[in-house]
Amino acid sequence: MKHSPWRKFAVGILSVAILNLGMTGAASAGVVDTADLVVTDRAADMSVVRTQLDRAEVRAQMEEMGVDAAAVERRVASLNDRELHRLAADMQNAPAGGDAVWIVGAVFIVLIILELTGVIDIFKKT
Amino acid sequence: MKKRAAAPAARFAFLLVSAGLLSACVTREPFIPAHLPAGAQHVVELDATPFFPQDKYQCGPAALATVLVASKADTTPDALVPVVYLPARKGSLQVEMQAAPRQFGRLSYSLSRKLESILEELAAGRPVLVLHNYGLSFWPKWHYAVVIGYDAASDKFILRSGKKRRTEWRARTFMVAWHNGGRWAMVVLRPGETPASANPTLYLEAAADFERGASPADSRLAFDAAVQRWPEQPVAWTGRGTAEYRAGNYSGAARDYAAALRIDPNNIGARNNLAQSLLDLGCPARALEQLQAVNIDALGSPLKEAVLDTRKHIDAAIASTLVIEPSRCASQF
Numbered sequence: 540m541k542h543s544p545w546r547k548f549a550v551g552i553l554s555v556a557i558l559n560l561g562m563t564g565a566a567s568a569g570v571v572d573t574a575d576l577v578v579t580d581r582a583a584d585m586s587v588v589r590t591q592l593d594r595a596e597v598r599a600q601m602e603e604m605g606v607d608a609a610a611v612e613r614r615v616a617s618l619n620d621r622e623l624h625r626l627a628a629d630m631q632n633a634p635a636g637g638d639a640v641w642i643v644g645a646v647f648i649v650l651i652i653l654e655l656t657g658v659i660d661i662f663k664k665t
Numbered sequence: 666m667k668k669r670a671a672a673p674a675a676r677f678a679f680l681l682v683s684a685g686l687l688s689a690c691v692t693r694e695p696f697i698p699a700h701l702p703a704g705a706q707h708v709v710e711l712d713a714t715p716f717f718p719q720d721k722y723q724c725g726p727a728a729l730a731t732v733l734v735a736s737k738a739d740t741t742p743d744a745l746v747p748v749v750y751l752p753a754r755k756g757s758l759q760v761e762m763q764a765a766p767r768q769f770g771r772l773s774y775s776l777s778r779k780l781e782s783i784l785e786e787l788a789a790g791r792p793v794l795v796l797h798n799y800g801l802s803f804w805p806k807w808h809y810a811v812v813i814g815y816d817a818a819s820d821k822f823i824l825r826s827g828k829k830r831r832t833e834w835r836a837r838t839f840m841v842a843w844h845n846g847g848r849w850a851m852v853v854l855r856p857g858e859t860p861a862s863a864n865p866t867l868y869l870e871a872a873a874d875f876e877r878g879a880s881p882a883d884s885r886l887a888f889d890a891a892v893q894r895w896p897e898q899p900v901a902w903t904g905r906g907t908a909e910y911r912a913g914n915y916s917g918a919a920r921d922y923a924a925a926l927r928i929d930p931n932n933i934g935a936r937n938n939l940a941q942s943l944l945d946l947g948c949p950a951r952a953l954e955q956l957q958a959v960n961i962d963a964l965g966s967p968l969k970e971a972v973l974d975t976r977k978h979i980d981a982a983i984a985s986t987l988v989i990e991p992s993r994c995a996s997q998f
Binding site: 569570571572573574575576577587601603604605606607609610613614617618619622625626630631633634635636637638646647650651654655657662 | 693721722723724725728747748751752753754755756757758759760761762763764765767768796797798799800801804805806807808809827837838840841842844845846847849869870872873874876877878888900903904906907910911918932934935937938941942966967968971
């Protein structure tokens with residue numbers, strides 16, 4: 540959020556370097572994960588490096604956004620590459636379901652009235 | 666941001682006045698009867714769905730606990746706060762809501778944006794987690810709630826929401842909030858269940874995501890359900906094969922991979938996995954046959970590395986094999 544792009548960049552590069560220490564490559568002996576087959580089917584382009592950058596970004600943002608350090612690791616580990624990418628791109632603005640307070644309720648009631656009276660029609664075929 | 670909001674707000678006030686002037690109500694068609702799938706009950710209420718009143722801002726953990734416990738997972742909203750709550754946003758993100766059930770041995774499945782899907786899942790006995798937006802495009806207020814039923818005659822939905830154990834919503838009101846929220850809805854599945862409204866590709870994606878952290882037994886259940894329901898899908902067979910492989914049942918794995926290849930002979934992933942299974946069965950020559958025709962250079966990552974790796978192990982096994990393959994290999998795929 541307030542970190543300079545350079546710091547983010549450095550964090551990303553370092554994380555990739557550190558992660559690579561423990562990795563011999565994307566594929567290990569044995570069978571290919573079904574997730575990789577599905578992704579191949581959809582021709583998604585998720586490079587290992589990009590996923591690692593996304594992971595570093597999500598980790599940094601979660602810490603900034605007040606998640607406990609211990610929980611951050613577990614949360615990041617539970618996400619797949621597509622999910623990491625979506626979060627890395629939009630954690631600040633993606634819909635975050637929270638409270639439904641009464642002030643909001645008032646605005647909503649107005650919206651409903653507009654809908655019911657036909658002033659607006661949000662279900663118009665698009 | 667605050668200043669920019671003034672113009673839409675003024676426009677909004679104008680609309681409100683117009684609405685007052687136009688107060689002669691426009692009659693609108695009811696929603697639920699028009700979208701009810703053929704054969705579905707006209708009234709559904711999943712009364713056994715648990716209820717967890719939410720604490721401040723924490724409708725995410727509360728709603729998620731509701732659908733997880735309804736699927737017989739053992740958790741509570743408090744336990745889910747460190748899993749999905751994001752303090753700086755005072756809420757929970759959809760991506761994490763969707764990822765969390767996997768940590769409890771459950772699959773999550775995002776429904777299509779059609780109202781029919783929600784009705785179909787409810788009719789099949791499954792509560793549906795939805796995202797509502799009670800605000801406006803320039804002032805969104807997001808909220809998660811759980812739909813537990815509907816009544817077609819009165820055109821109402823029944824929800825567990827916030828601090829309310831049971832609240833009835835006119836379908837049109839529900840639709841405004843759901844539509845504004847991007848028409849997002851998800852269900853939680855036990856391994857072996859498939860959503861009533863499932864699309865095979867989306868289900869198999871969900872099952873593939875589930876596979877990563879799941880036990881081979883759970884993973885097998887998830888893909889076996891897909892094999893039963895969509896036997897024409899090669900990924901269903903491949904997924905079940907991989908579950909068999911991880912459980913150490915190499916001949917079962919080889920059988921499923923071979924079934925996938927009968928549907929889609931160009932599925933290199935399935936071919937690689939079949940070769941690997943044959944190798945593990947002690948049949949390196951048969952394994953080699955599978956990979957000989959594969960043009961490795963044309964493959965992308967991570968398939969290319971996987972095939973190269975399998976090939977390396979096959980070659981090593983052939984080089985070190987002093988005797989001819991056991992005769993049982995002839996009967997393998």
